Amino acid sequence: MNDLTTQFNGQPSTQQQGGVLAQASASREMEEVKGAIFLAKQFPRNYFESKKRILDACKRPSLAASSMYSYPRGGTKVTGPSIRLAEVLAQNWGNLSYGIKELEQRNGESVAMAYCWDLETNVRQEKVFTVKHSIGTRNGLKPLTDPRDIYERVASDGARRLRACILGVIPGDVVEMAVKECEKTLSGQNAGPLKDRITQALKMFKEKYKVTQEMVEAKFGYNISSFTEIDLVELGNIFNSLKDGMSKVEDWFTKEDAKNQKSDLAAEFEKGVTGVAETLTQSE
Template sequence: MNQHTGREIEVLTKDGELVTGLPEGYDASSGNQNLAVNLARAEIDQQIATAQALPRSIARAVQNIMTLATLDEETAKECIYALPRGGKPIKGPSIRLAEIIQSQYGNNRVGTRVVHVDRIEKYVEAEGVFHDLETNSATTSRVRRRISDKGGKLLTEDMIIVTGNAAASIAKRNAILGGVPKGVWRKAYAEVERVIVGDVTTMAEKREDAMKAFAAFGVTPERIFAALEIGGLADINLEHYTTLIGMHQALRSGEATVEEMFPVAKPKADQPADLKGKLDKLAEGKDQPSTAGEQAAKQKETQESEAGSSPAGSDAPGKQASTPKATATEQKPSSAPVPPADDGDPIAVATRLGRAAYRNDLSERAVPADYKQKGREAEKAAWIAGFRDEADKDAPEPGSVEED
């Protein structure tokens, strides 16, 4: 039964419930499904009408976002995330900052949900939607996350739910940041970084705090240094500290895992497992060949050198014509060029350490912290020159073809 009163419609449902305020032209015979759709439509139409009647103030929104994001240092730390990608971290606003932006921008609707769980392809997909009611524009973002471990085994049901929630959070953040103009929150994000960094005089304390924060996730300092491509704790500067805070927040919010952020490289058979072990090995001056193949080649070269130094058939008195293989302790030094002794010369020492660093698979950026101090520029340059000299030796000659 339809009763028209002006432009409003009153509908008596099959359950005997009287519904009012429906749009004109509503068809009661379409059933409860159309009723739910029209109710949702009426709700959105009312919100759009309210948003257009009470438009937002951009200046007030910018100021409110700035105030809330920098309310204190702890809040600022939660407003940034970072993920290492290809040796260069990617930093950006986190879901916490996106929530502040959405609430203070006003006149909008936000939603997120998990739309698909694929146990065959082993991924979960979530969708986030941001609807600006003033301009009636909508932004949609979809995010996929893997639901298998490193061995390809499907995660448990509880972990799939956790992964789905993390994907939904990322999708929501991307939808908000895609729907709200960057000019509204750019200054707030820059101020967040400034609050996090603070004063350079407190860097020693900040470094220790960062190491303790990652230790709660089982991350050792050596894995952190490797991800940042630095030599040690003293090399962490203001930019590195901001990146570490973002990486920690990404772990806390579930946007990344420890395995994704700090992958453990498989060491060679006789190589130290971490960066600290490599640096300790360099400090001891152990510049021996790092692989079994190199050691075998060096042994063969030594044997050929010994064979060529004595004519065939000329055996010394009292010695047999064919001598057995010499043991490792009895072998003569290799005939390969050996760097001259440095005799305490700091430049020669730096050059030797740079060559050893390359042979131990370190990055050119892993210059020892001592060489970065003022007044030791020559030693730093010598270290880099030694590193590059070793790299040039391994480079293939122009026109040559490498064989497996």
């Protein structure tokens, strides 16, 4: 009995073990940070090469198409670089540590932090925010219990904070340079005839957000046969805004107006994408 007591007393308690593990984890994280800073100092970014990589990335049509978001506010339109463009900027600028961390979960909500840290200059941006484990529906708030749903909710809310952190660290002139290069890529893009790309855009709005051709025409104020490259770019910005959660369908499109301004092409659109393409060809 005495031997067992001595052996038990000689072992650390569960609380002590937890403290040791936490201390070891903190020490390991500190060493990783020191290593990252050391490498950043040993291999500083080449500004010329960083800008060149960013410009090359912005020449990709797929990135340029998702590089901007826009949403209405107070009767005006607010636009800016999307999270996709911000991520590409961070990847190619180099020596940045950025991401989203969930700090804790409690009482049906998560406390998370988005951050971006320039390891060379020690400039850091971070935003701590709270995310409720619920999602808005037509019937009110719906609680989220599945860990995957909670993770996606935190990631979605964190993306906008992460974008702000990245854009707060990377110089503004570099961001403007990337935006202009994306605009040049869009204006000179030859991915196919304009009417085909408009048809594809209408199809995506219809399938993902139930936005019809009539609603798009009501928003722009004219028939899609009169659309130009600029209109298609603006339509893409609206789609990115909806996809990133920066705005809602109701902010852009009104069903009642669409019914009052129903065009001759509406019937063709309802029959299928082919009908729209044929009508556009005839209008030309």
